[in-house]
Amino acid sequence: MPGHxxxxxxxxxxxxxxxxxxxxxxxxxxxxxxxxxxxEGILRAAxxxxxxxxxxxxxxxxxxxxxxxxxxxxxxxxPKGKKVVMARNSHKAxxxxxxxxxxxxxxxxPEIIPAYxxxxxxxxxEIERCLTENPDAESVILxxxxxxxxxxxxxxxxxxxHRHGKVLIxxxxxxxxxxxxxxxxxxxxxxxxxQQGADIVVNSIHKTLASFTQSAVLNxxxxxxxxxxxxxxxxxxxxxxxxxxxxxxxxxxxxxxxEHGKTLMTEWYEGLMYFYRxxxxxxxxxxxxxxxxxxxxxxxxxxxxNLDLSAVGIDGARLEELLIERGIYAELTxxxxxxxxxxxxxxxxxxxxxxxxxxxxxxxxxxxAAVAAAAAHPAVNxxxxxxxxxxxxxxxxxxxxxxxAGRICASSIIPYPPGIPFICPGEQLTxxxxxxxxxxxxxxxxxxxxxxxxxxxxxxxxx
Numbered sequence: 001m002p003g004h005x006x007x008x009x010x011x012x013x014x015x016x017x018x019x020x021x022x023x024x025x026x027x028x029x030x031x032x033x034x035x036x037x038x039x040e041g042i043l044r045a046a047x048x049x050x051x052x053x054x055x056x057x058x059x060x061x062x063x064x065x066x067x068x069x070x071x072x073x074x075x076x077x078x079p080k081g082k083k084v085v086m087a088r089n090s091h092k093a094x095x096x097x098x099x100x101x102x103x104x105x106x107x108x109x110p111e112i113i114p115a116y117x118x119x120x121x122x123x124x125x126e127i128e129r130c131l132t133e134n135p136d137a138e139s140v141i142l143x144x145x146x147x148x149x150x151x152x153x154x155x156x157x158x159x160x161x162h163r164h165g166k167v168l169i170x171x172x173x174x175x176x177x178x179x180x181x182x183x184x185x186x187x188x189x190x191x192x193x194x195q196q197g198a199d200i201v202v203n204s205i206h207k208t209l210a211s212f213t214q215s216a217v218l219n220x221x222x223x224x225x226x227x228x229x230x231x232x233x234x235x236x237x238x239x240x241x242x243x244x245x246x247x248x249x250x251x252x253x254x255x256x257x258x259e260h261g262k263t264l265m266t267e268w269y270e271g272l273m274y275f276y277r278x279x280x281x282x283x284x285x286x287x288x289x290x291x292x293x294x295x296x297x298x299x300x301x302x303x304x305x306n307l308d309l310s311a312v313g314i315d316g317a318r319l320e321e322l323l324i325e326r327g328i329y330a331e332l333t334x335x336x337x338x339x340x341x342x343x344x345x346x347x348x349x350x351x352x353x354x355x356x357x358x359x360x361x362x363x364x365x366x367x368x369a370a371v372a373a374a375a376a377h378p379a380v381n382x383x384x385x386x387x388x389x390x391x392x393x394x395x396x397x398x399x400x401x402x403x404x405a406g407r408i409c410a411s412s413i414i415p416y417p418p419g420i421p422f423i424c425p426g427e428q429l430t431x432x433x434x435x436x437x438x439x440x441x442x443x444x445x446x447x448x449x450x451x452x453x454x455x456x457x458x459x460x461x462x463x
Contacts, residue, residue: 001331003177003208003343005350010210013260015252027244036061036242037235043247049254050217054179054194054201058227060234061250062202062216063242066173067093069202069218070141072233075101077139077167077200077225085130087142089119089420091171092448094141095412098392098425105426106134108142109386113150113298116288116308116337119420121152121299124160131164139167144193145174147332147420148339149289149304151190158197167224169200175301176203176217177265177344180257184265188291190299199224208303208343210256212249256344264344272302272342275351284312284362288337303342307358310336312365319361326357387427393459401438401456405431411457413449415440423449429458 004010007019018025029035034043043061050059062069074097078084081102086094088107098105108130111120122142131137140161144152154170161168170193172178179192193201199222205211218234220227256264279285280292286308287293289300309319316333323330323338331341340354393410407429412421423433440447441454450456 001208001341001343002206002211002213003341003345004206004210004212005343005345008347009256009264009345010252013256018248018252022245025245025248028241033244036063036238036247037231037240042251046247046251046254049251049258050219053254053257054192054203054217054219056194056201056219056221057223058220060218060220060231061247062218062234062238063214063246064238065206065214066171066202066204066216067091067096068234068237069216070094070169070171071097071100072230072237073169073200073202073218073225074098074103074139074141075233076230077169078103079138083134083137085127085134085137085140085166087122088424089146090141090143091173092412092414092421094171095421095424104392105389105424106130106137107386107389107424108140110146113288116335118148118334118337119146120150121146122157124153124156127157128160131160131166135164137166139169141169141171143171143173145172145178145190145301145304147174147304148306148337149174149301151175151299151301153299154193154196154198155191162197162224167200168198170198170202172201173204173216174207174304176205177208177268177303178301180261180265181269184262186265186269189269190301194219194221197221200230205250205253208341210249210253210344212246214243215246215250217250267348268303268342268344268346271346271348271351272305274348275305275355276302278355279358282358282362284309284365285358286311305340305342305354307338307340308336309338309358309362309365312362314361314365322361323354323357326353326360328354328357387423387430387433390426390428390459392425395460396457397460398451398453398455398457401434401441401450401454404429404434404456404458407461408459409456410459411449413437413447413456416446416448421449429456 034041047059083104085106088109108126110122113120158168172193181189201219204216206213206215276290276292288306289298315336316338319338330338332339396410409423409427413423414421
């Protein structure tokens with residue numbers, strides 16, 4: 001991230017003046033500049049552009065990222081104290097909404113990709129189970145694509161959710177681009193959640209498209225959620241001093257898609273296909289969900305390039321280091337996997353640089369594939385079994401991490417990236433969980449939810 005990959009895309013299509021005058025564009029709600037929380041002029045026009053290009057009823061510009069959008073969506077569709085069905089691999093922002101609105105979670109568990117031990121999609125059957133067992137749940141929220149690019153069947157899930165009379169929210173932070181691949185004829189890519197019947201879809205425009213970091217768009221596609229209630233929740237959560245630089249970049253992104261979308265999406269898709277074709281037979285390299293692998297069986301957004309060189313003795317963390325040495329920065333490591341997040345600003349030259357670097361690294365590994373393959377190991381970022389779930393604690397205390405087994409988690413513990421809680425409020429900690437978290441910290445990984453004294457937050461025990 002971000003998807004624009006720098007200023008070249010703005011300069012190419014005539015937005016150099018915006019880049020040169022950014023300080024002058026950093027304004028507040030002066031006459032003619034409109035107001036984000038009561039749009040009537042230029043900001044309303046920008047929102048109407050997004051509604052048109054996504055084909056939805058209403059669009060809202062977000063300057064606090066997708067995080068504030070998903071929190072507002074949950075709060076607008078779930079009354080205080082009620083239940084929400086949510087994917088267990090949701091982003092931490094959605095878990096924050098539970099605390100902010102006193103909402104109880106019902107966890108829907110994703111499938112597991114056995115070869116890697118990573119989370120796959122959420123099935124319609126899993127959502128059916130959750131809603132049947134919890135008819136008092138008010139709405140359903142899940143990510144699609146997930147961080148690795150694996151998509152759920154939103155159309156099938158929407159049918160289940162609506163049959164139960166509930167609201168479907170999709171955290172499409174990593175899939176803001178999907179609608180436009182479809183629009184310009186690349187139908188092998190997954191459809192967007194807007195096209196598949198979700199009621200609210202939140203898109204991180206900055207992640208894969210051309211706006212600035214922290215900018216996003218919330219799309220409302222149906223009347224199942226009162227838009228006045230949704231707007232009220234948004235104004236509670238967004239800054240009262242919205243950045244016109246962020247909103248200006250959202251406007252430019254919409255114009256780029258409207259005026260040059262076919263060119264940009266075609267170049268992006270052709271670059272991706274070139275990469276996958278050339279990488280297909282690279283010694284020791286595996287690619288999750290490659291379009292060249294017709295037997296992959298994964299509904300995949302191929303803009304996320306998931307690399308595995310463990311067959312030549314290189315895990316994801318080491319591959320990241322080797323690419324950085326060559327001036328290439330990837331997005332995420334998980335065990336043997338390194339995920340490279342492409343964006344609308346990437347060029348064919350970028351794809352060639354990545355191919356050249358991987359070829360060089362693979363040839364230099366010096367480990368026979370047959371020998372190293374025996375040592376290849378799956379990622380361990382998902383739990384082997386579901387943890388016991390209790391009501392989210394209200395009375396809390398901090399204790400040392402190593403004393404946490406058997407206690408009820410009161411504040412999420414989150415490896416970052418990807419920002420998906422490993423342990424959620426209400427789940428009971430186990431010794432396996434404690435040792436895994438310790439292993440991450442010992443390896444120097446960032447883990448949110450543990451303070452500088454090595455303490456975690458759990459339900460207070462009666463003395």
